[in-house]
Amino acid sequence: MTRNDLADLYRAYIACLNRQDWPSLGRFVHDDVVHNARSLGLSGYRAMLERDFREIPDLRFDIALLIADPPCIAARLQFDCTPVGTFLGLAVNGRRVSFSENVFYEFGNDRIRQVWSVIDKAAIEAQL
Secondary structure: OOHHHHHHHHHHHHHHHHHOOHHHHHHOEEEEEEEOOEEOHHHHHHHHHHHHHHHOOOOOOEEEEEEEEOOEEEEEEEEEEOOOOEEOOEEOOOOOEEEEEEEEEEEEOOEEEEEEEEEOHHHHHHHO
8 A cells, every 4th residue: 555545545535434324434445444452452442532522522633744654654643622521630610611632543454453542632721
């Protein structure tokens, strides 16, 4: 897969998330996906994302920076949203917050196999 192909695949994955098109998630995410060293599998990964959208009804993934170097993607995702209650252990309770997430993905067989993610919690704390 070329850099452009991988970047296009990643953009399609982000569009799938933003549509909350859970039946299509398996097209992008491997059955044995690992997130931050936790083996979640596709069903656990989907459950994590569904929970995120329940806790943040206006959640939208926006790509601020994208670097493709097959078989890996590095991305900086930007969020501007209103979590309804506690988020990352912080009592946000419906206040609008902006923050970023730095995330790395490793692909295998054209699907996400590993995810390493760090959310800028300090940016949220500064807004509260």
